[in-house]
Amino acid sequence: MVEILQYRRIMLKQLALCLLTFLMFVQIAEARIRYYKWEVKYEYKSPDCYKKLVITINGRSPGPTILAQEGDTVIVEVKNSLMLENLAIHWHGIRQIGTPGMDGTEGVTQCPVLPGDTFKYEFKVDRPGTYLYHAHYGMQREAGLYGSIRVSPADGKTEPFAYDYDRSIILNDWYHKSTYEQATGLSSIPFVWVGEPQSLLIQGRGKFDCSSTPSASGVCNASNPECSPYVMTVIPEKWYRLRVASLTALSALSFQIEGHNMTVVEADGHYVEPFVVKNLFIYSGETYSVLIKADQDPLRNYWMTTNVVGRLPNTTAGLAILNYYPNHPRRSSPTAPPAGPIWNDTAPRLAQSQAIKARQGFISTPPAISDRTIVFLNTQNKVNGYTRWAVNNVSFTLPHTPYLVAEKYNLRHVFNQSSPPTGYDFQNYDIYNVANNTNATLNNAIYRLQFNSTVDIILQNANSMSNNTSETHPWHLHGHDFWVLGYGTGKFDIYNDPYKYNLVNPIMKNTVPVHRYGWTALRFKADNPGVWLFHCHIESHFHMGMGVVFEEGIEKVGNLPSSIMGCGEAKGLGKP
Numbered sequence: 001m002v003e004i005l006q007y008r009r010i011m012l013k014q015l016a017l018c019l020l021t022f023l024m025f026v027q028i029a030e031a032r033i034r035y036y037k038w039e040v041k042y043e044y045k046s047p048d049c050y051k052k053l054v055i056t057i058n059g060r061s062p063g064p065t066i067l068a069q070e071g072d073t074v075i076v077e078v079k080n081s082l083m084l085e086n087l088a089i090h091w092h093g094i095r096q097i098g099t100p101g102m103d104g105t106e107g108v109t110q111c112p113v114l115p116g117d118t119f120k121y122e123f124k125v126d127r128p129g130t131y132l133y134h135a136h137y138g139m140q141r142e143a144g145l146y147g148s149i150r151v152s153p154a155d156g157k158t159e160p161f162a163y164d165y166d167r168s169i170i171l172n173d174w175y176h177k178s179t180y181e182q183a184t185g186l187s188s189i190p191f192v193w194v195g196e197p198q199s200l201l202i203q204g205r206g207k208f209d210c211s212s213t214p215s216a217s218g219v220c221n222a223s224n225p226e227c228s229p230y231v232m233t234v235i236p237e238k239w240y241r242l243r244v245a246s247l248t249a250l251s252a253l254s255f256q257i258e259g260h261n262m263t264v265v266e267a268d269g270h271y272v273e274p275f276v277v278k279n280l281f282i283y284s285g286e287t288y289s290v291l292i293k294a295d296q297d298p299l300r301n302y303w304m305t306t307n308v309v310g311r312l313p314n315t316t317a318g319l320a321i322l323n324y325y326p327n328h329p330r331r332s333s334p335t336a337p338p339a340g341p342i343w344n345d346t347a348p349r350l351a352q353s354q355a356i357k358a359r360q361g362f363i364s365t366p367p368a369i370s371d372r373t374i375v376f377l378n379t380q381n382k383v384n385g386y387t388r389w390a391v392n393n394v395s396f397t398l399p400h401t402p403y404l405v406a407e408k409y410n411l412r413h414v415f416n417q418s419s420p421p422t423g424y425d426f427q428n429y430d431i432y433n434v435a436n437n438t439n440a441t442l443n444n445a446i447y448r449l450q451f452n453s454t455v456d457i458i459l460q461n462a463n464s465m466s467n468n469t470s471e472t473h474p475w476h477l478h479g480h481d482f483w484v485l486g487y488g489t490g491k492f493d494i495y496n497d498p499y500k501y502n503l504v505n506p507i508m509k510n511t512v513p514v515h516r517y518g519w520t521a522l523r524f525k526a527d528n529p530g531v532w533l534f535h536c537h538i539e540s541h542f543h544m545g546m547g548v549v550f551e552e553g554i555e556k557v558g559n560l561p562s563s564i565m566g567c568g569e570a571k572g573l574g575k576p
């Protein structure tokens with residue numbers, strides 16, 4: 001009897017121990033925190049061989065890649081060591097569900113982080129995929145403050161494709177003038193346009209032609225190792241997942257790998273029905289995963305190239321090296337880099353946009369009908385002699401106190417309380433010509449969306465203020481993904497075009513282009529309490545007013561961190 005009791009006690013003890021270990025494991029798996037400590041500062045760097053001030057994170061541009069797993073909490077403690085400049089960092093593609101104050105959008109969701117201050121960003125990454133982070137204060141992004149976020153699926157979940165290795169690159173365009181000089185030119189009379197970029201960077205490396213700068217100045221040095229091309233080394237016969245993102249200030253790009261096809265499998269964090277491309281068209285703010293097999297002649301290297309499309313290119317192609325192990329990583333490809341597609345042919349770009357469909361087995365179908373449709377006419381305008389961009393003839397300006405705080409604390413005088421226009425003069429507006437009257441007005445009013453309603457947005461492109469010109473605009477929505485229901489050419493016909501929507505397997509994205517003289521139709525659920533920016537991801541265009549703000553469910557927003565409240569009328573609010 002005693003023996004049996006003792007046996008039972010031991011068994012119970014062991015069971016309890018097992019249970020405890022299991023619970024501890026579950027807790028660790030559930031509450032994993034990815035902690036990053038960053039210092040942001042200006043440093044002299046030569047990403048394209050030309051020395052200029054670059055914003056670095058812990059000494060690097062692009063900054064460190066954030067690696068996390070679905071469900072993790074990411075904490076980034078950022079110290080602003082820019083000395084003379086404010087700062088804010090946006091986590092592009094992360095929806096910030098329940099944490100609208102952590103979106104990092106200066107003027108919309110937070111006050112800027114002052115020089116010398118440290119700000120703690122804390123948010124959950126709730127979906128696997130490829131995302132980005134970048135500055136969201138003024139035009140600071142193009143000074144070099146950007147990087148990748150890579151979220152792997154939760155334990156036990158598998159992806160619908162296989163590969164041996166995972167790599168990330170960010171494509172960018174690069175200017176030699178400071179962001180101050182550019183922003184001031186754009187906000188001046190006469191208007192000083194930023195022009196085409198000086199070079200294109202692949203993972204932070206490009207090549208400016210130094211022969212155009214006096215060599216004695218020492219500003220440009222073609223043999224500086226900082227501007228040697230980015231090298232991606234591959235092992236023959238292995239499969240690679242390459243996560244390609246664009247954070248250009250202006251340029252739409254085409255990306256290609258000499259001698260290799262790319263199979264597109266992911267876009268903006270969503271699996272897509274695989275399709276094969278030679279040229280991947282990519283717009284600022286977009287991310288794609290492509291699969292590549294290293295199945296070409298292993299005795300040589302190959303070029304990876306990127307070039308400007310959609311605007312008359314004045315910038316040489318960006319080059320990187322696809323290095324087949326064990327060839328020397330710096331050995332050039334023996335053949336000429338592949339020329340990209342013709343810059344002014346919109347058709348293949350529209351075709352790629354239309355080819356992207358949600359992957360079978362991962363389709364999230366949109367509500368069959370929407371509660372509301374808002375049409376956004378994209379135009380270039382004049383406001384009091386200044387050159388601006390506008391939506392429905394309203395050019396956006398940011399208030400001094402962030403909307404999120406103003407809304408939460410009911411500070412109604414902080415911004416215009418009227419409702420901005422939800423459409424344009426559809427009958428009479430000619431999208432193919434410069435408008436008769438190009439004048440617009442400045443306004444900081446916001447669109448109020450009913451919480452949980454389904455909203456359709458039609459982006460309508462038009463002619464700019466130059467004859468025969470319509471520019472491609474990549475639009476990025478904060479706080480949500482949207483379904484892309486369709487693209488078309490010409491004027492969107494609200495009576496007929498909705499019948500052509502793809503409601504079966506539309507892709508979800510957070511950034512989407514509206515092509516030249518075309519339209520793009522989006523649908524999303526206004527189910528994330530907060531205040532969210534929707535804007536053209538071209539740095540200068542947003543600076544010139546090309547954006548809108550949505551508010552939804554503000555009454556459901558919980559306590560906001562006082563750290564976002566250091567400016568304007570937000571000052572001192574939120575403190576206990």
Ligand SMILES: O=C1O[C@H]([C@@H](O)CO)C(O)=C1O
Nearest residue numbers: 193380464465466471540541
């Ligand atoms: O905003 C812009 O201004 C120029 C041009 O329209 C006027 O110089 C351009 O190409 C833009 O995208």
